[in-house]
Amino acid sequence: MNTRLRSQDWFGGNDLNAFIHRSWMKNQGIPDRMFDGRPVIGICNTHSELTPCNAHFNDLAEQVRLGVVEAGGFPVVFPAMSLGETIIRPTTMLYRNLVSMDVEESIRANPIDGVVLLCGCDKTTPALVMGAASCDLPTIVVSGGPMLNGRHQGRTVGSGTSVFEMSEAVRAGCMSECEFRSAESAMSRSPGHCNTMGTASTMASIVEALGLTLPGNAAIPAVDSRRRVLARDSGVRIVEMVVENLTMSSVLDRRSFENAIRINTAIGGSTNAVVHLLAIAGRLEIPLELSDFGEQGRDVPLLVNLMPSGTFLMEDFFYAGGLPAVIAELGDSLHRDARTVTGKSLGENNRDGVVWNHDVIRSKESPLRDNAGIAVLTGNLAPKGAVIKPSAATPELLQHIGRAVVFHGIDDFTARIDSPDLDIEADDVIVLTDVGPKGFPGMPEVGNLPLPRRVLEQGVRDMVRISDARMSGTAFGAVVLHVAPESAVGGPLAAVKDGDMIELDVPRGVLRILIEDDELQQRLSCLERPKSSNTGGYQRLFVDHVMQADQGVDFDFLVGKRGTEVHGDNH
Ligand code: FES
Numbered sequence: 282m283n284t285r286l287r288s289q290d291w292f293g294g295n296d297l298n299a300f301i302h303r304s305w306m307k308n309q310g311i312p313d314r315m316f317d318g319r320p321v322i323g324i325c326n327t328h329s330e331l332t333p334c335n336a337h338f339n340d341l342a343e344q345v346r347l348g349v350v351e352a353g354g355f356p357v358v359f360p361a362m363s364l365g366e367t368i369i370r371p372t373t374m375l376y377r378n379l380v381s382m383d384v385e386e387s388i389r390a391n392p393i394d395g396v397v398l399l400c401g402c403d404k405t406t407p408a409l410v411m412g413a414a415s416c417d418l419p420t421i422v423v424s425g426g427p428m429l430n431g432r433h434q435g436r437t438v439g440s441g442t443s444v445f446e447m448s449e450a451v452r453a454g455c456m457s458e459c460e461f462r463s464a465e466s467a468m469s470r471s472p473g474h475c476n477t478m479g480t481a482s483t484m485a486s487i488v489e490a491l492g493l494t495l496p497g498n499a500a501i502p503a504v505d506s507r508r509r510v511l512a513r514d515s516g517v518r519i520v521e522m523v524v525e526n527l528t529m530s531s532v533l534d535r536r537s538f539e540n541a542i543r544i545n546t547a548i549g550g551s552t553n554a555v556v557h558l559l560a561i562a563g564r565l566e567i568p569l570e571l572s573d574f575g576e577q578g579r580d581v582p583l584l585v586n587l588m589p590s591g592t593f594l595m596e597d598f599f600y601a602g603g604l605p606a607v608i609a610e611l612g613d614s615l616h617r618d619a620r621t622v623t624g625k626s627l628g629e630n631n632r633d634g635v636v637w638n639h640d641v642i643r644s645k646e647s648p649l650r651d652n653a654g655i656a657v658l659t660g661n662l663a664p665k666g667a668v669i670k671p672s673a674a675t676p677e678l679l680q681h682i683g684r685a686v687v688f689h690g691i692d693d694f695t696a697r698i699d700s701p702d703l704d705i706e707a708d709d710v711i712v713l714t715d716v717g718p719k720g721f722p723g724m725p726e727v728g729n730l731p732l733p734r735r736v737l738e739q740g741v742r743d744m745v746r747i748s749d750a751r752m753s754g755t756a757f758g759a760v761v762l763h764v765a766p767e768s769a770v771g772g773p774l775a776a777v778k779d780g781d782m783i784e785l786d787v788p789r790g791v792l793r794i795l796i797e798d799d800e801l802q803q804r805l806s807c808l809e810r811p812k813s814s815n816t817g818g819y820q821r822l823f824v825d826h827v828m829q830a831d832q833g834v835d836f837d838f839l840v841g842k843r844g845t846e847v848h849g850d851n852h
Pocket residue numbers: 334365366367401402403440474475479481
C-alpha cells in the first residue's frame with residue numbers, strides 16, 4: 282500500500298499509545314501480525330432480536346468477516362443502535378438521525394479504514410449510509426435480504442400490504458378475527474425484511490442503484506445461500522476498495538442519485554426513498570432537491586410488478602432477474618457510466634442482466650404503468666411541496682376535488698373516524714395535521730389512514746388523504762404525504778377547516794385549498810398551535826434541529842461531510 286492507513290495511527294509504532302491499543306485488542310486472541318498495516322475493516326452490525334428483520338445479521342457479519350480475512354484485511358464488528366420498524370415506538374423515523382450519529386462517531390473514533398454496513402429493516406439502511414457518508418471512507422453496503430413469500434389459505438400474503446388489506450376486510454366485516462390471526466405466521470415465515478416493495482426492499486434497491494453494493498444485492502432472499510456469498514464477496518471487495526482509496530464520495534455523484542430516482546420509479550419504490558435520498562445527498566454535499574424526484578422520475582415506466590403497486594413479492598423478483606435485469610431493461614434511461622463500488626460502471630456491472638419472467642419484470646414496451654414516478658405536488662396547501670405515489674393510488678382519484686374533513690393529530694383521528702356522528706362521504710378528502718417532523722415529533726407512517734367504517738361498508742377502498750406524515754412503503758391509496766412546511770410550524774395544512782374544498786391534480790402537480798389568498802393568510806396569521814409536549818432529552822434535540830420533509834428530515838447540524846480526522850488521544 283502506498284498510503285498510510287488511518288488505523289496505523291492507533292496500531293502502528295511502539296509508543297505507549299500503540300502498546301495500549303494493541304494489547305487490549307489482543308485479549309480477543311488476535312495475533313500480533315494483524316497489526317502489521319493491513320486494512321482494518323469495520324463491520325457495522327445492526328443485529329437485534331428486537332429488529333426481527335435484522336435478527337439473522339450475526340451470520341451475515343461472519344460471512345463478511347471471512348471475506349475480509351480472505352483478502353488480507355483485519356475485520357472488526359461493531360454495533361449500531363438497531364431500529365425495528367414494527368416494534369419501536371413512537372416511530373423509527375425519530376431515531377434515524379440518532380443512529381446516523383452513532384455510526385458516524387463510531388467510525389471516526391475507531392481505527393477503521395473501510396466499512397461494511399449491514400442494513401435491513403427500513404431505517405437501518407439510510408441511517409447507516411448517512412453516518413458513513415459524513416465520514417467518507419471506502420464503504421460497501423450488504424443488505425439482509427427479504428423474507429420468503431408468504432402464503433395463507435391459498436393466496437399470496439405480502440408483508441404490510443396484505444395486513445392493511447386484511448385489517449380493512451375485518452373492519453368491513455368480510456374477514457373473521459380468527460382468520461386474521463392465523464395469517465400472522467403465514468406472512469412472516471423466514472428470516473429477512475418485508476417481502477413486498479416496501480421501504481426495506483426499496484432502500485436495498487436504492488443502495489444497489491446508487492452503486493454502493495455488489496450487483497444483485499437487493500433481491501436475494503435472506504435465507505438463500507447466495508446472500509452469504511454476496512456478504513463474503515463484499516468482505517473481499519472492501520479490502521480492495523481501501524487499497525484503491527475508493528471512498529463513498531468518489532463513487533457517488535449527481536448521476537448516481539438520478540439513477541436511484543429513476544430506478545425507484547421502475548420498481549414502484551416507497552415514498553420514503555424521497556426523504557432518505559435527500560438526506561444522504563445532503564451528507565455528501567451533492568445537490569438534490571424535491572423537484573428532482575418529479576423531473577427525473579417523470580418519463581420512467583413502472584416495470585416491476587410487486588406489491589403494493591402490483592402482484593408479486595421479492596422472492597419472485599429475485600427469480601425473475603432482480604435489479605440487474607431492471608437496470609439492463611432501463612438501458613439508456615440511466616446514466617450507465619455512473620461509478621460503483623466494484624470499480625466498474627453501473628452499465629458494466631449489469632450488462633448481463635436478464636428478465637426471466639416478464640409477468641414480474643415487464644419490458645419498457647409493455648410496462649405496468651407509464652410515467653410512474655413519485656409525483657411532487659405544490660400549491661397553496663404545500664408551498665414547499667408534497668408527494669404522492671400514483672402507482673399505488675386509485676387512478677380516478679388522481680384528479681379530484683373534495684370537501685375537507687379535518688383531524689388534528691392521530692388521537693383525534695382515532696377517536697372520531699368511526700363515529701356514527703361524523704359527517705363524511707367517500708368523495709371527501711381526509712386531512713390530518715400535526716404528524717410532521719416536529720409536530721408528532723418524528724413524522725410517523727400514519728399517512729395511509731384507515732377509511733371510515735361507514736365508507737368501507739359501502740365497498741369503497743380508497744379516498745384522498747392528505748397529511749404531513751409519511752406512509753409505510755407497503756401501503757397503498759390516494760395518499761398525499763410529506764406536506765411542507767408542516768402544520769406544526771404554521772404550514773397551510775394547519776389552516777384547513779371542515780368543509781373547505783381541496784383540489785388534488787396529480788398530472789398537473791397541484792395541491793390547493795380553494796379559498797382566497799387573503800382568507801388563507803388571515804387564517805394563518807391567527808393560528809393557535811397546541812403546546813408542545815416536548816419535555817427534553819433527545820426529543821428536544823430532534824425538535825430543535827430537524828429540517829422539513831423537502832430537506833430530507835435530517836438535522837441541520839449533520840448536513841455535510843466531516844471526514845475522519847481525530848485530534849488527540851485519551852492516554
Ligand atoms: Fe422491517 Fe418491514 S418491518 S422491513
